[in-house]
Amino acid sequence: xxxxxxxxxxxxxxxxxxxxxxxxxxxxxxxxxxxxxxxxxxxxxxxxxxxxxxxxxxxxxxxxxxxxxxxxxxxxxxxxxxxxxxxxxxxxxxxxxxxxxxxxxxxxxxxxxxxxxxxxxxxxxxxxxxxxxxxxxxxxxxxxxxxxxxxxxxxxxxxxxxxxxxxxxxxxxxxxxxxxxxxxxxxxxxxxxxxxxxxxxxxxxxxxxxxxxxxxxxxxxxxxxxxxxxxxxxxxxxxxxxxxxxxxxxxxxxxxxxxxxxxxxxxxxxxxxxxxxxxxxxxxxxxxxxxxxxxxxxxxxxxxxxxxxxxxxxxxxxxxxxxxxxxxxxxxxxxxxxxxxxxxxxxxxxxxxx
Amino acid sequence: xxxxxxxxxxxxxxxxxxxxxxxxxxxxxxxxxxxxxxxxxxxxxxxxxxxxxxxxxxxxxxxxxxxxxxxxxxxxxxxxxxxxxxxxxxxxxxxxxxxxxxxxxxxxxxxxxxxxxxxxxxxxxxxxxxxxxxxxxxxxxxxxxxxxxxxxxxxxxxxxxxxxxxxxxxxxxxxxxxxxxxxxxxxxxxxxxxxxxxxxxxxxxxxxxxxxxxxxxxxxxxxxxxxxxxxxxxxxxxxxxxxxxxxxxxxxxxxxxxxxxxxxxxxxxxxxxxxxxxxxxxxxxxxxxxxxxxxxxxxxxxxxxxxxxxx
Numbered sequence: 001x002x003x004x005x006x007x008x009x010x011x012x013x014x015x016x017x018x019x020x021x022x023x024x025x026x027x028x029x030x031x032x033x034x035x036x037x038x039x040x041x042x043x044x045x046x047x048x049x050x051x052x053x054x055x056x057x058x059x060x061x062x063x064x065x066x067x068x069x070x071x072x073x074x075x076x077x078x079x080x081x082x083x084x085x086x087x088x089x090x091x092x093x094x095x096x097x098x099x100x101x102x103x104x105x106x107x108x109x110x111x112x113x114x115x116x117x118x119x120x121x122x123x124x125x126x127x128x129x130x131x132x133x134x135x136x137x138x139x140x141x142x143x144x145x146x147x148x149x150x151x152x153x154x155x156x157x158x159x160x161x162x163x164x165x166x167x168x169x170x171x172x173x174x175x176x177x178x179x180x181x182x183x184x185x186x187x188x189x190x191x192x193x194x195x196x197x198x199x200x201x202x203x204x205x206x207x208x209x210x211x212x213x214x215x216x217x218x219x220x221x222x223x224x225x226x227x228x229x230x231x232x233x234x235x236x237x238x239x240x241x242x243x244x245x246x247x248x249x250x251x252x253x254x255x256x257x258x259x260x261x262x263x264x265x266x267x268x269x270x271x272x273x274x275x276x277x278x279x280x281x282x283x284x285x286x287x288x289x290x291x292x293x294x295x296x297x298x299x300x301x302x303x304x305x306x307x308x309x310x311x312x313x314x315x316x317x318x319x320x321x322x323x324x325x326x327x328x329x330x331x332x333x334x335x336x337x338x339x340x341x342x343x344x345x346x347x348x349x350x351x352x353x354x
Numbered sequence: 355x356x357x358x359x360x361x362x363x364x365x366x367x368x369x370x371x372x373x374x375x376x377x378x379x380x381x382x383x384x385x386x387x388x389x390x391x392x393x394x395x396x397x398x399x400x401x402x403x404x405x406x407x408x409x410x411x412x413x414x415x416x417x418x419x420x421x422x423x424x425x426x427x428x429x430x431x432x433x434x435x436x437x438x439x440x441x442x443x444x445x446x447x448x449x450x451x452x453x454x455x456x457x458x459x460x461x462x463x464x465x466x467x468x469x470x471x472x473x474x475x476x477x478x479x480x481x482x483x484x485x486x487x488x489x490x491x492x493x494x495x496x497x498x499x500x501x502x503x504x505x506x507x508x509x510x511x512x513x514x515x516x517x518x519x520x521x522x523x524x525x526x527x528x529x530x531x532x533x534x535x536x537x538x539x540x541x542x543x544x545x546x547x548x549x550x551x552x553x554x555x556x557x558x559x560x561x562x563x564x565x566x567x568x569x570x571x572x573x574x575x576x577x578x579x580x581x582x583x584x585x586x587x588x589x590x591x592x593x594x595x596x597x598x599x600x601x602x603x604x605x606x607x608x609x610x611x612x613x614x615x616x617x618x619x620x621x622x623x624x625x626x627x628x629x630x631x632x633x634x635x636x637x638x639x640x641x642x643x644x645x646x647x648x649x650x651x652x653x654x655x656x657x658x659x660x661x662x663x664x665x
Binding site: 147153155285320324328 | 393397433437441442443444446447448450451452453454455456457458459460461462465572576577580581583584587623624626627630631633634637638
């Protein structure tokens with residue numbers, strides 16, 4: 001008599017939800033241990049993770065501000081996932097988007113004030129699309145693995161911005177960031193620090209969701225992702241669709257960069273992305289390919305960032321990177337839980353081996 | 355400084371800077387030969403680099419540091435190996451989780467070590483060989499981890515090619531059904547190979563924090579783990595070609611860091627880009643047409659194996 005795991009035909013929703021909850025609980029428990037290890041009282045620190053992002057008007061605004069780039073980049077990853085591509089390059093696409101957006105006020109032609117910020121966002125999206133497009137073309141026409149190429153482009157993109165703000169674009173005070181841009185380049189604010197980009201990203205998610213669910217193009221992307229051979233025999237232009245998935249993804253991440261410049265920072269500097277592009281992978285993974293679900297998962301991870309900052313502020317022993325550890329654990333555990341939901345534990349009579 | 359001695363210095367720097375990439379790449383090569391794709395190399399190198407730095411500082415011995423890095427990173431690799439090999443979890447997501455975990459853990463625990471002096475390896479010239487004109491100072495006048503890398507290349511190549519367990523490991527990566535049918539423990543081979551990959555990535559990290567740039571900063575690996583992954587593809591899963599690739603990239607890294615020391619006036623940020631741009635270029639060439647067919651990716655790379663679900 002022995003126990004063995006055997007595959008389950010169709011894990012029910014309840015089973016999957018159960019494993020998800022268990023995975024999150026284990027991650028929270030591990031987080032508590034991390035806090036305790038860093039000398040913070042675990043329960044109070046865990047409490048801060050909730051009260052900091054949601055407990056005050058200021059905290060809530062901060063959470064929403066951080067949700068915008070995470071959701072944009074989450075869409076960038078999740079959209080490419082439809083065609084079974086891994087866009088690990090949202091970080092670099094965001095930076096290049098911010099760079100392209102900043103080019104307009106810094107070195108672009110003079111524009112009437114009314115058209116300034118919309119064009120800045122467009123410039124950001126286009127620059128991000130170009131950056132994603134490099135990896136897209138390499139993948140579609142040369143078969144270059146997009147995980148490695150988008151990742152290499154991250155380092156290049158960040159270094160380009162660093163080089164510019166340390167060099168020709170350095171501000172008047174000599175520090176490595178540009179001067180502030182004029183009021184026409186800034187996004188309208190909704191309340192407090194929350195800018196109009198929040199509404200924009202919600203609209204974007206809805207439009208993309210409809211595009212994927214209702215249009216022929218959406219279906220084509222999924223077929224290309226799930227069964228490239230079927231796509232080819234059904235006359236779907238596979239290469240063009242692959243290029244489209246990664247390039248549009250790049251545009252969304254580039255838009256995130258432009259939104260950060262025009263909505264939050266008001267200028268360009270090298271620390272704009274701060275790992276948002278990597279957290280976005282987790283955002284997209286937790287959303288499980290559903291573009292609408294990217295919004296709540298981005299909100300949750302933005303709250304985690306704000307909460308993490310709060311804990312770090314209250315207990316100096318806790319490092320900023322603890323949030324990163326927690327994200328890694330969450331990714332691993334949710335992945336594991338999702339997989340285990342597909343098995344059931346059975347007691348098999350007789351020998352252990354089938 | 356004469357032209358010859360400048361060249362010697364640059365080549366020696368290339369070999370030194372190539373060693374972390376070489377060690378990590380050899381580890382990934384072994385894991386991939388067994389059929390396990392591990393994208394977590396960057397995270398594993400960071401864990402190894404910090405462990406090596408911290409243990410060396412605590413014990414005063416870089417040897418203890420490197421050993422600890424190998425052990426700790428080997429165990430860390432189990433976080434990838436067990437779910438991927440035993441449960442068939444998506445190796446891409448699991449590898450990315452390893453990168454997040456490795457960067458997070460190393461940055462959290464590394465805070466007290468930032469700016470501390472390293473208990474670094476000192477150069478250990480090889481008796482007899484280091485006196486050779488030309489290649490002596492380039493290859494044989496380095497820290498022990500460089501020498502380890504030089505020994506491991508023929509060692510791993512020979513082991514994979516000519517020994518029975520080496521052949522079995524390759525069969526696990528090419529045709530796990532066959533290995534299983536003949537009664538060989540596919541899953542153990544795959545787990546073992548992934549752990550070996552972790553051990554070598556840890557040593558690569560140690561080569562970084564105790565020899566190449568003896569120090570600790572957040573994200574010390576700076577993409578070397580990802581470059582190592584790309585080089586394994588470029589090398590067509592051959593340890594010898596991996597060695598060439600690692601030296602080439604070591605050269606680019608060395609030029610980027612030392613251009614000013616060599617009296618070259620080039621933009622710093624442009625030079626730092628060199629290894630990443632070169633990796634892209636290398637990927638373009640390694641991925642195309644005839645060359646790709648000529649390279650041999652293990653047939654079952656990244657595909658889970660289980661008896662119940664035959665694919």
